[in-house]
Amino acid sequence: MKALKGTWAIVLAIFFVLVYLIPLNGRLLWQPDETRYAEISREMVAKGDWVVPNLLGLRYFEKPVAGYWFNNVSQLLFGENNFAVRFASVFSTALTALLVFALAWLMWKNARRACLAALIFLSMVLVFSVGTYSVLDPMISLWLTAAMVSYYLTLKASTAKGKLAGYVLLGLACGMGFMTKGFLALAVPVISVIPIVIQQRKIKELFCYGPVAVVVAALLSLPWALAVARSEPDYWNYFFWIEHIQRFADDNAQHKAPFWYYLPILVAAVLPWLGLLPGSLLKGWRERVQRPELFFLLSWVIMPLIFFSIAKGKLLTYILPCMAPMALLMAAYAEDCVTQLRTRVFKVNALLNGLFGLTGIIGLVLIGTGVLPNVELFSANEWPKIIFGIIAFAGWMLFAVVSARNNAQRWTWAAACPLLLCLLIGYAIPQQVIDSKQPQHFIQNNISVLNQSRFVMTDSVGIAAGLAWELKRSDILMFSEKGEVTYGLAYEDSRNRYVSYEDFPQWLEQARKQGDVSLVLQLSRDERVPQSLPTPDSVYETSRLALLWYKQLP
Incomplete structure (x- = not known):
């Protein structure tokens, strides 16, 4: 025993x-979940207030x-x-x-x-x-x-x-x-x-x-x-x-x-x-x-x-x-x-796992070879990520086979099916998903510009939380959209933390007298930076995120 x-x-x-x-x-x-919970706790620890949750310095x-x-x-x-x-x-x-x-x-x-x-x-x-x-x-x-x-x-x-x-x-x-x-x-x-x-x-x-x-x-x-x-x-x-x-x-x-x-x-x-x-x-x-x-x-x-x-x-x-x-x-x-020596259920379980792994492999092969014309998940130079994904699903299928061997006596090996998927999934995420859902990558690539900016703002709460987490500052401003911090922004002492699209040009004129301004926009698929915004001094852009930088004016 x-x-x-x-x-x-x-x-x-x-x-x-x-x-x-x-x-x-x-x-x-x-984002939005992990950046949100990371930043809420960072602010609670930094502020020393373990009673009232805040996000971006706002009541949450x-x-x-x-x-x-x-x-x-x-x-x-x-x-x-x-x-x-x-x-x-x-x-x-x-x-x-x-x-x-x-x-x-x-x-x-x-x-x-x-x-x-x-x-x-x-x-x-x-x-x-x-x-x-x-x-x-x-x-x-x-x-x-x-x-x-x-x-x-x-x-x-x-x-x-x-x-x-x-x-x-x-x-x-x-x-x-x-x-x-x-x-x-x-x-x-x-x-x-x-x-x-x-x-x-x-x-x-x-x-x-x-x-x-x-x-x-x-x-x-x-x-x-x-x-x-x-x-x-x-x-x-x-x-x-x-x-x-x-x-x-x-x-x-x-x-x-x-x-x-x-x-x-x-x-x-x-x-x-x-x-x-x-x-x-x-x-x-x-x-x-x-x-x-x-x-x-x-x-x-x-x-x-x-x-x-x-x-x-x-x-x-x-x-x-x-x-x-x-x-x-x-x-x-x-x-x-x-x-009761009823092994059929374990064989069926192994078959289902094998089919799941095989489906994942076939799906990635079809996406990678362009057979599915309307599915553009990976770019042409991301074939290593497709390989990682195929290896992960192949591991699922391999352990499904192991669990079925010897008349399914090794059925508990089904637990190992997700093993390679868990270990490799972080290396198989398409870049367009990283750009839209994992803002740390974009923020870290532009950290010097963001760090020197007096004002940092964005139109997405998830991105805002990511900015606050990476920059270690809670004063990120909301631009155009309020999202889940609508309630917090409704308080009188927090209304200056939001700038509408219409008020942005006038606000920007005053803000640039105090320092640089960085505006991070989350773009929809194939969307471009709106031409109606004031012309920035520099633009740093990926497929789904754009950083508009406005230099301080004398």
Whole structure:
């Protein structure tokens, strides 16, 4: 047993380092998400204010503060670099994997199954894609997983003291979740446990002990909630009505998508374990009475999925909390298949992975050879990037073949399918994507001009955050577009941080008396710099970004 644990620990450690740590500095920050979260935390640390989130020196009330704390600590530990920006997400994902392992052990007392569940979780496409990307979703997923593990402890507790302890842990998890992403952290656990409470007839117990979790969550959140209300009285009004009611329910909610949006997302999210998906869900339903722990996991997957599908606003990252229970269901299903010598499911899984890898290779070959005339993703001199992409998908296909060998006895090798993709993806990104989505490259190429400019402005919030991050200054001005900082710019003390297109010539005339001016424009495909703008002294341009430099006038 010790040898088994040691082998699995080594495998998981190597996998984690290769997939989650090594690639962090292999690609530039993406805008708007990564540049935004990098800059918010940089400003909080620089200002020493860990209560009120600011972006570009403007009030930014879209999220609570705990997720930023993770990023703040990461930057304090590792410095202001891309690794630090993403490490908080990686750390949260690692803790979630440990919780997956712990819950599997609680349920089955089987070390191999617990390690397998953690490996399946860490190797899922959605998990490693979001878990190595700087957003708050890995943090909220951590706290929601902790909440469900805590609730499972209450179900298994045989004494009042044990149940009380479980509900206290549930309250702590929900409180941290609330301070990470708001009321969502309170709604999702409640929705997830409703079928479980009904099935196990725990309604009375929930009403008896549930208030304990509510009180603990409230007490944990209260100091910050009061502090931010004292500093910014309008915070809770904006956060509740705009960020919750409008985003999830209003007809004009952000990121609107149809009800079925998450079905194809789920199919892609669980790769390279897609072949296990149908059987795992069916097993959870068919054995819901004999094995209540499977129904617990099934409810944890399905109920949040339904909740997010009903909501008007949708993003693919929202269903990340469903991946932990899905990994546990898959581990249980796979182990049962092995015990019953049912290898067909593993062969189907290998086939699906092989087809995915082959499709990626064929797609890149067709794009690279120009067979698809309307798809111009790579320029003529970017063939090495196409080669890197082909190698990555070939690796996916290779490990699919390995997982099918010896009558699929090596089926766990499917976890290695994404390995080369994770390691090489940063070197296969087309230049036009870098120009439009990774502004660090453009900023670093023009850093001397930008550093000497008294005023720096742009028409994109994502670019503005990237400029602020690279230049280590928060006074980037918004030009023509306000985007997600519209609310912050509405305050009287911040209105001078925005210049409209119409007012720009007059503003520029006054600004040039104080110093150089740099205007960074994000261009649409094939768009040129507007001729109606005042003539700059210099223009630095790529396919999707342009820097207009105006020299100081005497």
